[in-house]
Amino acid sequence: MTTAEKELDVISASAAPEGLWTLAWRQLRRNRVAMICLFILCVYTGTWIYAEGVYWTAKIRGSVPDYKISHYEIRNEAPSLAHPLGTNFAGRDNFNQLIQGTRIAFEIGLLTSLIVIPLGFALGALAGYFGGKLDGAIVYLYSVVASVPDILLIMSITYVTRAAVERSPAMQTVTRYIDSGLLAICVGMGFTGWVGLCRIIRGEYLKHRERQYVLAARALGANHGAIMFRHIMPNVSHLVIINFSLRFPGLILTEVVLSYLGIGIANEPSWGTIINDAKQRLWLGNWWELAGATVAIFFLVLALNLFGDALRDALDPKLRIAEAKTG
Amino acid sequence: MAAYIIRRLLSVVPITIGVMLITFFVFRVVGGNPAYRIAGKNATPARIAQISHERGYDKPLFVNFHEFPRYVFEAQFPRLAWNLVRFDFGQSIVTKERVGTMLRQGVGPSLCVTTPLFVIELVLGVGLALLAAYYRNTWIDRGLVLLSVMGMSISTLVYIMLAQYWLASVWRLFPVWGFESARYLILPVMVGVIAGVGGELRFYRTVMLDEMYQEYVRTARAKGASSRTILFRHVLRNALIPILTNVIIAIPFLYTGALLLENFFGIPGLGRLTVMALFNFDDDVVFATTFIGSILFVLFNALTDIAYTWADPRIRLK
Numbered sequence: 001m002t003t004a005e006k007e008l009d010v011i012s013a014s015a016a017p018e019g020l021w022t023l024a025w026r027q028l029r030r031n032r033v034a035m036i037c038l039f040i041l042c043v044y045t046g047t048w049i050y051a052e053g054v055y056w057t058a059k060i061r062g063s064v065p066d067y068k069i070s071h072y073e074i075r076n077e078a079p080s081l082a083h084p085l086g087t088n089f090a091g092r093d094n095f096n097q098l099i100q101g102t103r104i105a106f107e108i109g110l111l112t113s114l115i116v117i118p119l120g121f122a123l124g125a126l127a128g129y130f131g132g133k134l135d136g137a138i139v140y141l142y143s144v145v146a147s148v149p150d151i152l153l154i155m156s157i158t159y160v161t162r163a164a165v166e167r168s169p170a171m172q173t174v175t176r177y178i179d180s181g182l183l184a185i186c187v188g189m190g191f192t193g194w195v196g197l198c199r200i201i202r203g204e205y206l207k208h209r210e211r212q213y214v215l216a217a218r219a220l221g222a223n224h225g226a227i228m229f230r231h232i233m234p235n236v237s238h239l240v241i242i243n244f245s246l247r248f249p250g251l252i253l254t255e256v257v258l259s260y261l262g263i264g265i266a267n268e269p270s271w272g273t274i275i276n277d278a279k280q281r282l283w284l285g286n287w288w289e290l291a292g293a294t295v296a297i298f299f300l301v302l303a304l305n306l307f308g309d310a311l312r313d314a315l316d317p318k319l320r321i322a323e324a325k326t327g
Numbered sequence: 328m329a330a331y332i333i334r335r336l337l338s339v340v341p342i343t344i345g346v347m348l349i350t351f352f353v354f355r356v357v358g359g360n361p362a363y364r365i366a367g368k369n370a371t372p373a374r375i376a377q378i379s380h381e382r383g384y385d386k387p388l389f390v391n392f393h394e395f396p397r398y399v400f401e402a403q404f405p406r407l408a409w410n411l412v413r414f415d416f417g418q419s420i421v422t423k424e425r426v427g428t429m430l431r432q433g434v435g436p437s438l439c440v441t442t443p444l445f446v447i448e449l450v451l452g453v454g455l456a457l458l459a460a461y462y463r464n465t466w467i468d469r470g471l472v473l474l475s476v477m478g479m480s481i482s483t484l485v486y487i488m489l490a491q492y493w494l495a496s497v498w499r500l501f502p503v504w505g506f507e508s509a510r511y512l513i514l515p516v517m518v519g520v521i522a523g524v525g526g527e528l529r530f531y532r533t534v535m536l537d538e539m540y541q542e543y544v545r546t547a548r549a550k551g552a553s554s555r556t557i558l559f560r561h562v563l564r565n566a567l568i569p570i571l572t573n574v575i576i577a578i579p580f581l582y583t584g585a586l587l588l589e590n591f592f593g594i595p596g597l598g599r600l601t602v603m604a605l606f607n608f609d610d611d612v613v614f615a616t617t618f619i620g621s622i623l624f625v626l627f628n629a630l631t632d633i634a635y636t637w638a639d640p641r642i643r644l645k
Contacts, residue, residue, distance in 0.1 A: 144345030147628070149579070149620040151586060152601065156353050156617055159605050163364050164357060249480070256482045257587060261602055275484055282492055294485045301480035 024314040034310035040303040051103035085292040097269040104270040115190025120197030128205025158188035181265040204236040245308035249301040346621040364608040416615035437596030441581040444519040452527030460535040475525030483522040504593040515588040534569045575631045579623035
């Protein structure tokens with residue numbers, strides 16, 4: 001038997017047809033680059049969980065976490081065994097700072113997605129499914145948002161939100177746990193980032209609402225909510241994951257820029273603030289601080305970019321072309 | 328055709344109104360009274376009231392019913408919209424200059440950086456993409472793609488710092504900071520190209536490879552056309568449409584300026600103006616750059632659609 005016949009045999013022998021996810025996973029498993037990237041992502045995720053542990057332990061105990069304690073007697077030290085990446089201007093361990101930076105990066109990805117995914121998905125689904133005037137209104141809304149240059153809108157929203165959050169007494173309970181700059185960045189990127197997802201989801205709902213299974217569901221008496229969320233949603237939900245993995249690297253790089261410009265994170269060691277600090281030390285010949293932050297960002301963004309591409313190819317190969325054409 | 332162009336240009340109007348509303352919403356509604364940002368953290372209520380009154384922030388947001396019906400439009404949004412339509416952007420809080428004047432002064436330096444950056448990036452991007460498409464699935468193609476993804480994974484900030492430190496400070500090849508002669512532009516343009524060309528290459532390559540697998544390519548190959556002819560005469564021409572979109576859409580961003588580059592290399596353009604305004608809570612300036620940037624974007628978007636009809640005879644617009 002040839003391998004092709006064997007494969008055919010396996011397929012026909014299996015009881016149930018394989019789902020999208022099983023097939024995608026099998027394709028990813030064969031892709032060595034994707035597997036290496038997945039491993040890197042797992043390492044970063046582990047780091048993130050550890051950093052959250054450190055952060056929340058200190059919060060609950062009401063103590064100052066290690067990474068925030070200054071040791072002025074050992075400031076700006078070169079790498080050593082005790083401090084593999086040296087120490088920064090306040091004598092804090094650079095490696096520790098980078099670990100906390102990983103936490104900030106992941107928190108930004110998550111919090112932003114908490115805005116982007118519900119907003120983009122709900123609006124996209126409503127527009128695509130119902131069409132007509134509602135569709136017109138939603139398309140108008142996202143055309144307007146897409147018309148403002150991205151970085152300007154993000155900066156404006158972030159800067160305005162941060163000032164508003166810091167002034168408001170009601171927000172003080174929130175900012176005790178989440179940095180006000182972090183919150184503002186997520187609001188800024190969240191309320192600009194939903195457009196891409198909304199477009200994709202709208203297009204899919206437009207297609208799916210004409211399909212026969214939707215007609216069948218309607219004939220059986222399913223209401224609009226059930227059709228939209230129970231029947232169509234499972235068929236388009238993979239797009240949310242693809243969108244997330246392709247959007248995440250952009251979020252990380254934007255955070256770096258915003259924090260660097262001073263409108264982002266203020267009181268936590270994010271990758272942007274670390275690079276900002278490292279800049280001054282670079283002129284003293286102290287390169288390891290910058291190198292550490294660059295490498296930390298590089299591997300996460302690279303792994304996300306490559307894995308996102310592989311994931312998209314595995315789940316929905318048509319999407320690459322559609323994305324390229326619409327930009 | 329003329330009817331289409333007119334209609335497409337008219338459709339700019341509702342989007343423009345939307346953009347005004349959204350920027351207004353961000354700056355005056357979400358952000359609350361701008362007087363708080365202007366006066367700083369430790370301002371007295373009297374000072375805030377004074378600034379609010381001077382700059383009209385104490386008026387109602389959309390419609391004024393206090394002295395109905397005479398001063399209905401004596402409210403913040405109608406005022407602002409009316410001023411914007413007349414291209415009156417108000418006065419900077421910091422420099423006391425007219426915002427319009429500041430913008431005019433910033434356009435030149437911004438274009439000096441972004442125009443060469445744009446042209447070089449386009450030529451390099453399309454050129455390398457053709458190379459990758461020609462040698463697709465060989466080590467040249469894979470190497471180019473890998474390099475561009477790697478290049479995209481490094482923060483632009485790092486490129487800027489390394490260039491300033493090594494090329495300008497240690498090796499003294501270029502001036503570090505300022506805007507005096509053409510020599511001052513080399514470094515920012517170079518950094519911009521290195522940071523941006525990866526994304527361009529990946530985009531153009533995807534576009535071209537998509538065309539590569541179309542049926543007309545198979546036909547061309549069947550009739551015996553060489554791969555070079557196919558690439559340059561058939562594929563490149565068809566890929567022109569997405570390339571054109573990408574190019575025209577990028578033009579408004581020439582105006583907005585390379586935000587980071589201008590800040591780091593001390594180029595007194597619009598990007599620097601915007602960031603300085605953000606630091607100084609100079610609302611009117613930020614508002615003006617955001618607004619003009621959007622209007623240009625909308626206009627050029629309309630232009631892209633019109634350009635389609637020129638680039639692709641298959642597209643017939645009604």
